[in-house]
Amino acid sequence: MGGSTAFFGWRVVWAAFAVAVFAWGLGFYGPPILLQAIHEARGWPLSTVSAAVTTHFLAGALIVARLPALHARFGLAGITRAGGIASGLGLLGWALAAEPWQLFAATLVSGAGWAATGAAAINAMVAPWLVRGRPAALSTAYNGASVGGVLLSPLWVALIGTLGLPGAAALLGAAMAATLWLLAGRVIGRSPAALGQLPDGAPGPAPAATAHPAPPLGQPWRDRRFATLAGLMTLSLFAQIGLIAHLFSLLVPALGAQGAGLAMGMATACAVLGRMAMARLLRPGADGPGVDRRLAASASLAVQIAGAAVLLLAGGAPVPMLAGLALVGLGIGNATSLPPLIAQAEFVPADTARAVALITAASQAGYAFAPAAFGLLRDAVGGPALFVAAAILQAAAIAAAVSGRAPRG
DSSP: OOTTSOOSHHHHHHHHHHHHHHIIIIIISHHHHHHHHHHHHHOOOHHHHHHHHHHHHHHHHHHHTTHHHHHHHHOHHHHHHHHHHHHHHHHHHHHHOSSHHHHHHHHHHHHHHHHHHSHHHHHHHHTTTOSTTHHHHHHHHHHHHHHHHHHHHHHHHHHHHHHHHHHHHHHHHHHHHHHHHHHIIIIITOOTTTTTOOGGGSOOOOOOOOSSOOOOOOSGGGOHHHHHHHHHHHHHHHHHHHHHHHHHHHHHHHHHHHHHHHHHHHHHHHHHHHHHHHHHHTSTTTOBTTBOHHHHHHHHHHHHHHHHHHHHHSTTOHHHHHHHHHHHHHHHTHHHHHHHHHHHHHSOHHHHHHHHHHHHHHHHHHHTTHHHHHHHHHHHHOTHHHHHHHHHHHHHHHHHHHHTOOOOO
């Protein structure tokens, strides 16, 4: 069927990588940068703009839960195009808002764009094309999120300084909308069946996901597999995002502003390495009963706990702080990429997209409050308490992961 034509699936993976660069660069890393810029330009309280960031993520959570149904009705390409346009228009609305209510209205649009292009959308793009090769494929695609943070975060700052806030939002939003429009039509909108190809490019056995046949997903929150997977993703991302939101300012006293910025970039690079190492562990031929994806996720979380402990005990010494930051960074990417792989292993294919969309929505609704919660803790107890809180939450995520494991035998 696909023997005479090069396998198209990896073109889809790289297109998903490009989508992730823009999705995270604008929809995830963009709002925190806009928070400070809007505060300085409008003079609105940080609490007001922070609430708008939370609203952005909450609006996205409501929509991402319905993403499989939207894909089924309007098509993956159509929703991806709409997501690119909504992201651009929404962030332009942030930049042009003259009153707080206009800012909050804009967050509903930008949140919809984030939902249509974020984690669940990336999984939906890749999943039809790769089954055995999905760990490596998702690792590659989600690395676009890290690249988006590395490239677009400083670009946001530079463009705001040269073009002003509306000009920066208009330029980046237009670039995202145009790029996703082209990719959706030429690459993402294609399917294996339409091109006469098979998933993974050739016939082969499906990966041995579990030791027992997976039952269908009925009522999600009454299903132990789903509930524990949602808990794993929500707790780990709440800890991770809450800590990262404050990490730069915690590093500045020891490393200086420039050093702290470079250290954050190092953590992002470590996230790429962590994803690549996990993809190698779960590569075809290694995956199956011998590699439990929940235990793999637990190991990644344990590395982050070790990193938080090193940061806590570093006492402001630069070298230990960098070592702790590297350990935290190694697990940053896996918090997003591993839950969809666990869902692939534990649910029948017809339920996987639904499960991924719902756990993504649950985690997003949770982590929307993480920066504020960690901020309150920091004000009440002090900066070192954030490392303790992150470690406790990651330990709870490990407990959720292990408690949901299927019986072996």
